[in-house]
Amino acid sequence: GAGVSQSPSNKVTEKGKDVELRCDPISGHTALYWYRQRLGQGLEFLIYFQGNSAPDKSGLPSDRFSAERTGESVSTLTIQRTQQEDSAVYLCASSSLYNSPLHFGNGTRLTVT
């Protein structure tokens, strides 16, 4: 099995444009997470999906951020009207059981110019 796959690996966009980041979790993993990591910083929780439960959106920094997940598969994180402070690496992770580790993708490095 393949690991968590994220695309694109790098994205440069102009301020004010919308971007969409994609995450393909490990097959069979019911939980999917998005984190943001600014340069030299820790991981900031954004949103969490678990099966058919309502997602935990408590980490989304503003209403410009949204995410969707289709069943237990692909997730997309959308950032509208990007700002320079949105520049960061966006990490996606998935896991199976509650005591299982998160498996991370390699991230999408977003640069807003």
Place this chain on the structure above:
Amino acid sequence: AQKITQTQPGMFVQEKEAVTLDCTYDTSDPSYGLFWYKQPSSGEMIFLIYQGSYDQQNATEGRYSLNFQKARKSANLVISASQLGDSAMYFCAMREGLGSGGSNYKLTFGKGTLLTVNP
């Protein structure tokens, strides 16, 4: 209040020596899990070790062990016989609510410790 505190922004250790990376946590939940991850300069997040709050024994995985002191709410990572390849950022993380029957198992991360292994 921060749920995960890593008080050491940076640590240095000589090759082949042991090093302890500190992590304290804050939760009122009796059922939780603690994780350590390694992030080399390449950026990937590598899972190292897991400790459940009800585990009787300290977790060990090869050269990694977790010094779990529940009453003090600390979960320090011990790396024995350090290698040059151990140089990386190390993150402590916690997952709460494992026994609540709920379905929210998000992981909260600390700010990390940058470990440098000197030859």
